[in-house]
Amino acid sequence: MQLDLPTFRKIEAVGWTIVICSLILFFGNFFTFVGVCLLIRHGFMIFKRTQLPDVDPAGKWVLVTGCDSGFGLGLAKRLYERGFNVFATCLDPRQAGGTELRTLGSPGGGDGDGAGTGSKGGVLKVMALDVTDDVSVAHCLEMVRRECANSGLWGLVNNAGCNFVGDVELTTVEQYLMQGNVNLYGAVRTCKAFLPLIRQARGRVVNVTSVKGLCVSPSCAAYCLTKFALEAFSDSLRIEMEQFGVGVSIVEPCNFGGVTGCLNEPALKTYIIHLYLIHPGCLKIKNLYPQRQLEEARKCAFTTAPTIEPVLSAFEDALCSPCPKLRYLVKGSNSYFDFY
Missing domain, CATH: 1.20.5 (Single alpha-helices involved in coiled-coils or other helix-helix interfaces)
Structure with a gap:
């Protein structure tokens, strides 16, 4: 039909x-x-x-990198006050941050080796660590093993990092490599070194990235590149470590540069000097780009969060919560919108 x-x-x-x-x-x-x-x-x-209940800090060791200033310095003090045993690592322990921590951790509050016991039973040890140097990482690992060979390492906080402001064409390959060696491969080095101890304790890894590991902004290509990569590394590591009962969290601070010192006037001027003066090759093309970086960075510093307390709370939750979040995106601004 x-x-x-x-x-x-x-x-x-x-x-x-x-x-x-x-x-x-x-x-x-x-x-x-x-x-x-x-x-x-x-x-x-x-x-x-x-x-x-939260994790009991008694007898648990946490290693924090980048305790010279900012988040690392604040976190080392916070964990010590809470009762954790803390390895506070500094690029140069003789500078102000290391001195402050040694004073806090020494018996009687004096200037000692920073190996005293806190009011809640915690121990604070200040050590040198350059996350870009394999020898320094190996030496730090040996010192950590002596203290927690039996218990393992409960927490590793990869906080050490650096920032550089510059347009892609003005940033040298050496500056890209320098940022990658600190922000990305520094975390990779410490993870590979300390993972056996962390697996032993069924502990936590906390990697510090940034909101710029989620979205980009001009003049931050080198920095964003390292933070995007560290996000990917952390997600992959989390899947691999799940079988061992190890948690991996990412803390993503927004605009805290003013309160940490990353956007203070001396730091900003150093960025510009490195960008326009130290590398003569940039002089040929620098006039094509307005020297806006300094003013834009100053605006970020003006709108920065007034305290690092929200970031410290995120770290604390990642290390102490019975069910830590995968990501902690921490708003950092003194206004309703974060334009970092």
Whole structure:
């Protein structure tokens, strides 16, 4: 039997209606099922975070890199006051940050080796560590093993980092490599060195990236590159470490540069000197770019968060919560919007 065109169109419309309704029914049930599963999982995580006790810091060792200033210095003090045993590593322990920590950790508050015991039983040890130097990392590992060979290392906080402001064309390859060696490969070195001790303790790794590891801004290509890469490294490491009961979290601070000193006037002037004066090759093209970096960085410093307390709280939760988050995006601004 041959169908005329109007009849064929009607049959076609009915057929498509049946197909579409079937798809809606299938995917509607599918997405409902997925939604219920996610809701149950989310509820279970909320229960664990709110009802289960925090990690007991007694006898647990945490190593923090980059304790010379900023987040690292504040975190070392916070963990020590909470009762953790802390390895506070500095690029140069003789500078102000290392001196402050040694004074805090020494018996009687004097200027000693920083190996005293706090009011809650914690121990604070100040050590030198250059995360770009394999020999320095190996030496630090040996010192850590002496202290926690039996217990393992509960936490590793890869906080050490550096920043550089500059347009892609004005930034030298050496400056890209320098940032990568500190921000990315420094974290890789310490993870590879200390993972056996962390696995032993079924502990935590906390890597510090940035909001600029999620979105980019002009004049920050080298910095963003390292932070995006560290995000990927951390996500891969988390999957690998799950079988050993090791947690991996990422802390992503926004604009805290003013309060940490990264955007103070001496630091800003150093950026510009490195960008325009130290590398003569840039002089040929620097006039093509407005020297806006200094003013834009000053604006960021003006709108920076007034305290590093939110970042320290994120670190603390990542190390102490029974169910730490995968990511801690920490707003950093003194206004409603963070334009970092």
